[in-house]
Amino acid sequence: MIRDITIGQYLPGNSVLHRLDARMKAVLTFFFIIVIFLCKNFWSLGLMIAFTLLFTAISKVPLRMMLKSLKPIFVILIFTAVLNIFYTDGGRELFGFWKLSVTDKGLYTAGFMVIRIICLITGSSLLTYTTTPTLLTDAIERLLSPLKVFKIQVNTLAMMMTLALRFIPTLIEETDRIMNAQKARGADLESGGFIKRAKALIPILIPLFVSAFRRAYELAFAMECRCYRGGEGRTRMKQMKLKARDLGAAFLVAALFCGVFFLNYRFKALI
Amino acid sequence: MNENIIEFNNVSFAYDSEIVNAPAVVKNVTLSIKRGSFVAVLGHNGSGKSTLAKLCNAILVPQTGKVTVNGMDTADNGLTFDIRRTVGMVFQNPDNQIVATVVEDDVAFGPENLGVEPKEIRRRVDEALKSVGMYDYRLFEPHKLSGGQKQRVAIAGITAMQTECIVLDEPTAMLDPRGRLEVMETVKRLNRELGITVVFITHFMNEATQADRVLVMDDGGIILDGTPKEVFSHKEIIIDAGLDLPAAAEFSDMLISDGFNLPDGILTAEECIEAIYAEAKKRGVC
Structure with missing residues (x-):
């Protein structure tokens, strides 16, 4: 689902x-x-x-x-x-x-x-x-793109947006996986008051952040391997x-x- | 032009070079990879095979020795871009190398970075997607594909750059058997039909048997190098390096030691079946 x-x-x-x-x-x-x-x-x-x-x-x-x-x-x-x-x-x-x-x-x-x-x-x-x-x-x-005149890296901003969009489903899947893993170890995510439930999220958020950083690191390698050098000299397939x-x-x-x-x-x- | 696309000359590499006497992960490797060949690199975890892969296109630069790609030294920062458009790399986790939210946009990413003309990019993208059998999925979102399909998209992303060589760092490690088969077939076809040099890093013996040449790594060095038949004939060395023999080889060995008259050097299931069939015929069983 x-x-x-x-x-x-x-x-x-x-x-x-x-x-x-x-x-x-x-x-x-x-x-x-x-x-x-x-x-x-x-x-x-x-x-x-x-x-x-x-x-x-x-x-x-x-x-x-x-x-x-x-x-x-x-x-x-x-x-x-x-x-x-x-x-x-x-x-x-x-x-x-x-x-x-x-x-x-x-x-x-x-x-x-x-x-x-x-x-x-x-x-x-x-x-x-x-x-x-x-x-x-x-x-x-x-x-x-006219903002390039003011040295604003529009390409980089757009790339960041694209990557954020790309990784939303991946990270949601990951969150789901981590939640199941923590539940399997007896984590209680549903009961208790607001503070208790907020605290229960910590063992989910920490692995999620660690994994997100690891992904970012690997992604950066993969992008460099595909000759990404930022916006200069880049063309676009879709005009x-x-x-x-x-x-x-x-x-x-x-x-x-x-x-x-x-x-x-x-x-x-x-x- | 040199017939070797990648050359390692007495290369050593250690992570954390600031630490004195940091253990070298790759030790004194001298190696050359022929244009158009299909080389499999085997080794258990920590044998240095992934590091070897990363040395091929200047992600890592050796502390001693020299790696050259088409004669270009990977230590030269000015050549990094040209080296990477010659040697492409596919990683283990397909999720962490797909950049765009649509399959065809992702395949276009490489050529866009190279500054190729839009029309030519379109042509290359279509061609690359067809060559990995993913053309029908060109408008899909990557997260809706299976692992094997994602990995094929990642491979298309490299072929669209028209690199001469692809290094695949355990591309099948996270896939199910079907995905593994898809990726293996794709890579073999690219090697055979487009003449792309392939360096295929894996720990699956059955995949290694399909290469022209197998390198076995252990503790940062290359301990065996040759055709699959030669390499897998050194059974003790392979087992000492923490690896298994291909299932078919192991099975035929068991049959031979039980007194069946099978030929030596069986590596694939097909060879094994044929040999057993021939033997059964000789004995009049069928």
């Missing part, structure tokens, strides 16, 4: 969103997030919601999965809503008690914020749902090329940008 783990939250698929160039997707997601924060009234926010739903539909990611990605931020959503309801100044008071008052503006702002965060999470989840971690790493490497659909996606996001600007000026700002 443990062999089936998937890293990140990539959902295999063949939608247009899956096939888009990973670099383009990363950049567009970035702009998408900016646009979310430019929305000033419910008209432009409505357009934002429409686009979010449109992209979700195109990606063919099941709605259930989308809701799952929103679950961890549920508490944050509630917190944001409550704070905004009580701490927004101005507006017509609807009802009040003790020192707190609820205004119509407070309610608007709270709803606005919550929808913004939902759009934000949905938009960025779409990126990780439709792009493999490997492609994402490649994309980040290529997008950050990334922008296709028509990538330009189409860029056009779509640009249209969203313009639409939001237009609606912001056409109608009065709410917040």
Whole structure:
């Protein structure tokens, strides 16, 4: 069972969103997030919601999965809503008690914020749902490559990310093995209070760390044997090329940008 | 060009060279490995065979003596890169030498480091994966493969660099019998069809019998060197070195001492079966 783990939250698929160039997707997601924060009234926010739903539909990611990605931020959503309801100044008071008052503006702002965060999470989840971690790493490497000017070793960073991704399943398997070995020697991992259970983890973590270092050492040898010398002089097998659909996606996001600007000026700002 | 690809000239090596009189793990070894040959190195644990392997491509540099690869001295730091693109190395644990999260990306790692053109890398990767029989798995994640398959991917990662020689340091030690067979067949085919020189370090006698030449190491030195038939005829020396005879050889010896008329020097199961069949026919049993 443990062999089936998937890293990140990539959902295999063949939608247009899956096939888009990973670099383009990363950049567009970035702009998408900016646009979310430019929305000033419910008209432009409505357009934002429409686009979010449109992209979700195109990606063919099941709605259930989308809701799952929103679950961890549920508490944050509630917190944001409550704070905004009580701490927004101005507006017509609807009802009040003790020192707190609820205004119509407070309610608007709270709803606005919550929808913004939902759009934000949905938009960025779409990126990780439709792009493999490997492609994402490649994309980040290529997008950050101008930083070489500042002597930042982007290649090395990307290699570190790739290796981390590569060794997650290996180390999970190893942890499983060590846990079984310690259980076989009578280690009790499940009972006792928090402190006791935390202490019981020590005989698992120490061998895991030792083995991780040994692996790193061997891996370094193996990489050197395959002529790895860092980023200089390195070529890549997989070249990334922008296709028509990538330009189409860029056009779509640009249209969203313009639409939001237009609606912001056409109608009065709410917040 | 020299007909020997790797040459050891009176090489000694000790770990912890700061300690005076640290025990040498490899002692006064002089050795040459012919281009295109398939050499098996045998020895029990601690006999120095892994150290010998690491001396071949400048992972370790000898304290005394000289190792040369195609005439390049491994002690010369400037040549390390060229030495490693000539002699590739496959290690025991396949998990610790696979770099990428997708099989084909891992095979591409070597050629990418060499700065090969992207299109040429693609061609080499496909070719290397086909030559080890892993082409159908090119888009798999390495952790979903079996040990034997992972080891074949690691071998493809070296052949894609088009090295002239592959040193395999106990590549079968962590594999099940089936994985061992897969790796052995792959290595034999690479040697036969592509003419790649193979140095195969192992402690499985049956694997050594399939090489052109067998070296037996004990206590840092080479105690036997020759064809499998020659080497395994020195039964006492082999047993003294802490090794076993190949199962087929042992079995045929037992039959001979029981009075069966079998030829000397049987090493593989096939030879043994044939000899027994011939003997049985002669006796009229079948």
